[in-house]
Amino acid sequence: MSNANLFVALRAAFPADLDAVAVETDSGLRYSWRDLDRATAMVANLLQSLELPRDPGGVPPRVAVQVDKSVEAMILYLATLRAGFVFLPLNTAYQSGEIEYFVGNAKPAVVVCTGQNFAWVSPIAFQAGTRHVFTLNDDRTGSLLERAAHCGDQHVPARCRADDLAAIVYTSGTTGRSKGAMLSHGNLLSNAVMLKDYWGWRTPEQGGDVLIHALPIFHVHGLFVAIHGALLNGSTMLWHGKFDPRRVIADLPRATVFMGVPTLYTRMLAEPALTRQQAAPMRLFISGSAPLLIETFNDWRARTGHTILERYGMSETIMLTSNPYRADERYHNQSERRGGTVGFPLPGVQLRVQGDERREVPAGEIGGIQVKGPNVFAGYWQMPEKTAEEFTPDGFFKTGDVGQQDARGYVSIVGRSKDLIISGGYNVYPAEIEGVLNELPGVQESAIVGVPHPDFGEVGVAVVIARAGAAPDPEGLIAALKARLANFKIPKRCFVLPELPRNTMGKVQKNVLRERYQRLFEPG
Ligand code: MCA
Numbered sequence: 001m002s003n004a005n006l007f008v009a010l011r012a013a014f015p016a017d018l019d020a021v022a023v024e025t026d027s028g029l030r031y032s033w034r035d036l037d038r039a040t041a042m043v044a045n046l047l048q049s050l051e052l053p054r055d056p057g058g059v060p061p062r063v064a065v066q067v068d069k070s071v072e073a074m075i076l077y078l079a080t081l082r083a084g085f086v087f088l089p090l091n092t093a094y095q096s097g098e099i100e101y102f103v104g105n106a107k108p109a110v111v112v113c114t115g116q117n118f119a120w121v122s123p124i125a126f127q128a129g130t131r132h133v134f135t136l137n138d139d140r141t142g143s144l145l146e147r148a149a150h151c152g153d154q155h156v157p158a159r160c161r162a163d164d165l166a167a168i169v170y171t172s173g174t175t176g177r178s179k180g181a182m183l184s185h186g187n188l189l190s191n192a193v194m195l196k197d198y199w200g201w202r203t204p205e206q207g208g209d210v211l212i213h214a215l216p217i218f219h220v221h222g223l224f225v226a227i228h229g230a231l232l233n234g235s236t237m238l239w240h241g242k243f244d245p246r247r248v249i250a251d252l253p254r255a256t257v258f259m260g261v262p263t264l265y266t267r268m269l270a271e272p273a274l275t276r277q278q279a280a281p282m283r284l285f286i287s288g289s290a291p292l293l294i295e296t297f298n299d300w301r302a303r304t305g306h307t308i309l310e311r312y313g314m315s316e317t318i319m320l321t322s323n324p325y326r327a328d329e330r331y332h333n334q335s336e337r338r339g340g341t342v343g344f345p346l347p348g349v350q351l352r353v354q355g356d357e358r359r360e361v362p363a364g365e366i367g368g369i370q371v372k373g374p375n376v377f378a379g380y381w382q383m384p385e386k387t388a389e390e391f392t393p394d395g396f397f398k399t400g401d402v403g404q405q406d407a408r409g410y411v412s413i414v415g416r417s418k419d420l421i422i423s424g425g426y427n428v429y430p431a432e433i434e435g436v437l438n439e440l441p442g443v444q445e446s447a448i449v450g451v452p453h454p455d456f457g458e459v460g461v462a463v464v465i466a467r468a469g470a471a472p473d474p475e476g477l478i479a480a481l482k483a484r485l486a487n488f489k490i491p492k493r494c495f496v497l498p499e500l501p502r503n504t505m506g507k508v509q510k511n512v513l514r515e516r517y518q519r520l521f522e523p524g
């Protein structure tokens, strides 16, 4: 039986010349393919030397990681796969209460954090039963690398089956706490292999691709779609520790592929240095994680001559649909990338738009998007009831997105049945913020709504009703939220009102609030 470990497939795609550059960072460091191979072997050997026990059900140990972006952080991800352990990425913006929940829920055997955060992360981890807490900083220091330096640089990848767990990605829920989406080696590899073909990645023998990697690596977009895309194709990555529009534009002449959330595109459009000539060598610009405004799509085409390819995915499913890279008779034979749509269901993905009567609606009509395919996750970590709720009896996953598919097959997302705000590509669930706000002194109740924002696409606005006799200060409430929640979840404005608009059933009318604050961030 062949080894279905995702790392084996990625390693097999390394180019023959192992001394070629695999990653070049914005601080001028270069890593060869041999460096990646040896470093992942050393870290995998370190992880395996810890002799971590499997769970009674046979689930491999989890490695939870909250560190700043660095090539070493990517190496840690690859080493975790190589060792057959389960990677659990955590947004660097998460505060102690959020980390406490994730660590308590996933029970990782290993936690890796920054040296700066060790003092507060380690007690949380040890309390939850974690055996080892290592540090890893973005300047190649920390106890993880110190320990790995003593380990051998040869390592035989652990044997895995396609349905073995490779990663747990936490996604917030419309009610209650976050859920850990369990992704297998097979989910990740099948999606990466399909995208390699669909997006026309060119191997070094075919002239090669160079990817500008400017996204965070703790979510699906930067961690899986971008990294797997480059590695499975033997492509060099130009590695940006943090997104800086000018530095990305400066790198365009040396690159061929870029992936970003819409905010990255609007920020680049604001730079005069973005010109047709500067972008000329590029082959492909891809956008996803949040809706790309048609204005951005059109402005980008006018300025650079390139048509952004928009695609759609989720943590639970990785990539689901994509606009075409080129006409391909094996699929739909359409070459047009249509702004305002997320393109076609990817090969192997079954997608249907379901109406209220649990029946598929005809082309052009709106309904709930449901999907099935080898990329769709197995379920939520230790939440069988939640998992059951999100799947239909015939095995389709309910995305919570509302959309339509036209007669040609293009899918558009027109809304969400889940109460979710997508801000700069990060998901913010109002229920979570409202829960924290309602616990603050002087707050009777609250509502968070998403409104348009020129930079982040959408941001949260808080509306608070004071307790009798109390007069909470909006700035004070925001400050209190900042101490408890990741910064991107913090509402950009807070209003204290006498009452919330309600319908006859007593339900808060968020649409009324959304309407009221629709133009709050309009420029001018
Ligand atoms: C930063 N801030 C934000 C956001 N990011 N506010 C709202 N939404 C955001 N996304 C605020 C901070 O709270 C802070 O506020 C101030 O901006 C400066 O923070 P900083 O970290 O310096 O911001 P930045 O570096 O300018 O970051 C903006 C960003 C970043 C580059 C757009 O948000 C980003 O990298 N987004 C990409 C997210 C992503 O990769 N999503 C993929 C998810 P204050 O000063 O008040 O504290 S995967 C996914 O969705 C699915 C599967 C898919 O389809 O891909």
Ligand code: AMP
Pocket: 171, 172, 219, 220, 287, 288, 289, 290, 291, 292, 310, 311, 312, 313, 314, 315, 316, 342, 399, 400, 401, 413, 416, 422, 427
């Ligand atoms: P996440 O929980 O971070 O995996 O976010 C998944 C959600 O992001 C999806 O359910 C969609 O609502 C949204 N999303 C991803 N890509 C797009 C896109 N291209 N257009 C609109 N929404 C998107």
